[in-house]
Amino acid sequence: MKSISLGQSGLACSRIAYGCWRLAGTWNAAEVAPAAEAVGRRAVLAAFDAGYTLFDNADIYCGGGAEKILGQALKEAPGMRGGIVIASKCGIRPSGAPLPDSPCRYDFSGDYIVSSCEQSLRRLGVETIDLYQLHRPDYLMDPAEIASAFQRLKGAGKVREFGVSNFRPSQVTALQKACPMRLIVNQIEISLANLNCFEDGTLDQCLGEKITPMAWSPLAGGQLGDGAKKLLPSQEGYRVKPLLVAMDLLAKNHGVSRTVLALAWLMKHPSGIVPIIGSTNAARIREAARAAELDLSREDWYRLLEAARGEPLP
Numbered sequence: 001m002k003s004i005s006l007g008q009s010g011l012a013c014s015r016i017a018y019g020c021w022r023l024a025g026t027w028n029a030a031e032v033a034p035a036a037e038a039v040g041r042r043a044v045l046a047a048f049d050a051g052y053t054l055f056d057n058a059d060i061y062c063g064g065g066a067e068k069i070l071g072q073a074l075k076e077a078p079g080m081r082g083g084i085v086i087a088s089k090c091g092i093r094p095s096g097a098p099l100p101d102s103p104c105r106y107d108f109s110g111d112y113i114v115s116s117c118e119q120s121l122r123r124l125g126v127e128t129i130d131l132y133q134l135h136r137p138d139y140l141m142d143p144a145e146i147a148s149a150f151q152r153l154k155g156a157g158k159v160r161e162f163g164v165s166n167f168r169p170s171q172v173t174a175l176q177k178a179c180p181m182r183l184i185v186n187q188i189e190i191s192l193a194n195l196n197c198f199e200d201g202t203l204d205q206c207l208g209e210k211i212t213p214m215a216w217s218p219l220a221g222g223q224l225g226d227g228a229k230k231l232l233p234s235q236e237g238y239r240v241k242p243l244l245v246a247m248d249l250l251a252k253n254h255g256v257s258r259t260v261l262a263l264a265w266l267m268k269h270p271s272g273i274v275p276i277i278g279s280t281n282a283a284r285i286r287e288a289a290r291a292a293e294l295d296l297s298r299e300d301w302y303r304l305l306e307a308a309r310g311e312p313l314p
């Protein structure tokens, strides 16, 4: 697969990334059975074989199970670690811990960031995470405290590069001002079913500051592919039927699948959007990789934008 550099760092990876959120098919660590782990490992290895070299993970995916599965796959394929970028995230604390009545919350306090990273390293079975991201903006975040935690992690060789996820441009600016190192990615939801970042300044900032946008749910959780199994509550209201009609027509003209078209549409943007696909099906993982070869014309890109908006541009 073609490759791309992340932000202004020396890290490079495949043009499309592989996302580990759904690897064990559950949020609950207690439900991650050996059979589910085996399915997850097979998906990771299929992605590596298909040329994906960025694996996006998080401490909360499958209650830590997704990092464990990626770690198991690395053991199964000894040459893999050196050939991939491992990305993970921290900062979301699920409800019910440490106290039964603790609410779901975000936590960017320095000690929490450092200890989360150390636990991720243990689950992954590696010494360094290549790209460590803050998952969702903590309402109580203190940029100076985060910067100091980042320096502790970088100084100890535990993290190479840092990024954020779901940050508004003003939050990226506030954190970057406090950080001596460059923030290299902002991971946000971007797809033909969710165009927010084209209009809220996020992609403008990525262009201006050379931050790589990574697109989560690039197929809107499957709604732009062959249908969704499990959606985030925020994605349940997407109305994609008319869009799918336009996509099918254009996909037929190009002789590709709707998935390839949806991903190629994202990659046309000059900010260098890196879609993160989340399928655990080997054939679909391979199919999505084909999108790196399709260069859409401006006309086709705007045709799809119009269909996604549901009305012509002014």
Ligand code: NAP
Binding pocket: 018, 019, 020, 021, 022, 056, 057, 135, 165, 166, 187, 188, 215, 216, 217, 218, 219, 220, 221, 222, 223, 225, 226, 227, 228, 229, 230, 259, 276, 277, 278, 279, 280, 281, 284, 285, 288
């Ligand atoms: P997605 O690629 O939009 O959706 C994947 C889902 O679509 C899977 O359940 C898959 O099922 C289904 N699907 C249906 N038809 C498909 C087709 N033709 N090709 C591929 N998949 C098809 O992405 P996502 O899983 O929602 O998210 C991708 C990654 O983004 C996650 O793994 C995670 O790394 C990241 N993420 C980040 C955040 C954040 O806040 N930073 C939030 C959500 C996700 P099958 O497995 O059966 O193929």
